[in-house]
Amino acid sequence: MEFPEDLKYTKEHEWVLIEGGTATVGITDYAQDQLGDIVFVELPAVGDKVSKEDAFGVVESVKAVSDIYAPLSGKVIEVNDDLPDDPEMLNEDPYGDGWIIRIELTDPEEIEDLMTSAEYEQYVAEEKE
């Protein structure tokens, strides 16, 4: 199970890569492992506004349909257009080609609420117990 140290994490198992005023968002290795084979992804439109902790999309696996929650508030400036055709990318490369959306942040202070890699790894370990 991977927990890259340059990323921030949420309790809903999203990861966030902060670069200046933008954030790239995906689901974690643990999330894809729990979901199993992912067969469908529903993405927001570029330009949509998202609010921290609100659902912005859906991932559907053979076992479950789950909402994806926005880790931070902002505007969607890019979506991973390859995902609808290749949803298995979320399983194969959750931290790379499986990225989901890029957000232009409206409230960078919210970053303080996210977990570090070590904190998230601890959180997952507790959830597994």
Next chain:
Amino acid sequence: MRFIPHTADDIRAMLDTVGVASVDDLLADVPADLRARAGIDLAPGRSEAAVCAAVNALAAHNLAAPERCFLGAGAYPHFVPAVVDQVLQRAEFYSAYTPYQPEVSQGTLQAVFEFQSLVAMLLGMEVANASMYDGASATAEAVLMALRLAAGRPRVVLARALHPQYRDVVTTYAAGALGIDLVEAPFGADGRTDLERLAGLVDERTAAVVVGYPNVFGVVEELAAVADLAHGRGALLVTATAEPLALGVLKPPGAFGADIAVAEGQSLGIPVSYGGPGVGLFATRNAFVRAMPGRLVGEAQDGAGRRGYVLTLATREQHIRREKATSNICTNHGLMALAVTVFLCAVGQRGLHDLASANLANAHRAAARLDATGRWRRRFAGPFFNEFVVHGAPAEAAWEAAQQRGVIAGWPLGRWYPELSDSLLVCVTEVHDEAAVGRLVEALG
């Protein structure tokens, strides 16, 4: 499976556990004047033979013979081949419950898959679900689906010539969801939806336009024009077909670009039996399949590569996704869907066309004969299939008089449309031969 009710000991144990002395004590909160104090007033028991005789005597009062009944208006008298009931009554189908387990339900699942395939063909659409309750609730589900697909567009335009009971069910469903703007598009002098008035109602806030095909007057709407109008403003086209046999001679709604096509399946192998049960047919485009309500059976392969059938997209259903489920429908009308499947397979594509052609011919001959009386005239000039509207005499009185003569002369439309109180909606199918139509003409004379 045997049903074993609670024993007296079971009941005693349960009462003791919750701490009350009797079952009546559980009802203490129900005001006394609302309770049946002396039990329920039922006549004493009678023998089976006596009950049969009493019920048969009641049934003898019916004007039930199909060749004396010209009532359509949403439920249509048609011949049902014996093979339909024969297959339906096989215990494997008759008693089977929802097929959650593909390993023990391949027969049921395959039948549902065949049903879906037939419905998709009939409606000219890419994908159909495992069925809904009836045509009216399928229409309401189509409206909710259109609102899901067109997020932020609250308006739905319903044709006034859409079956009024379908409109009522849509209105009921809409009442449970806040902010839906239902508006009604009037019909023109030819019985079809008035396109000019419709254009004035469809705006950039409109999620869908819903029309009957044929509509409640039996008239065939100009679907191509309605589709252009809806799509031109970014709205979806929903068609609702109460008499699906019409699709044996009409182009299917999918050919006109319908986005969601629904129908009542009763005409295809299900007797009218006092108006139910029916079965809802529901079809749409592949692109919309994840917004589609109800169940879906897919064809798949098992571990050894053999063909098999399995419920698919079940992860979107209520028992898994709870309040975020696509719809409230976690089931289907399995037995009625099977009746439709057997019926369509028995008559075949050619047979369906021939049967529809016979309906068309009989109805048009009957309309001409009524016209020739000079007392009744066709009310609408729009093209029709097996149902049409005539006007002339005060319709309610004429209808009552015909009933005295042993004929149910259609449906007095004033009960649904005050502006049509001089009109009767008359349905003529393959069960009405020349002699039957003669009785109708005479009874209305």
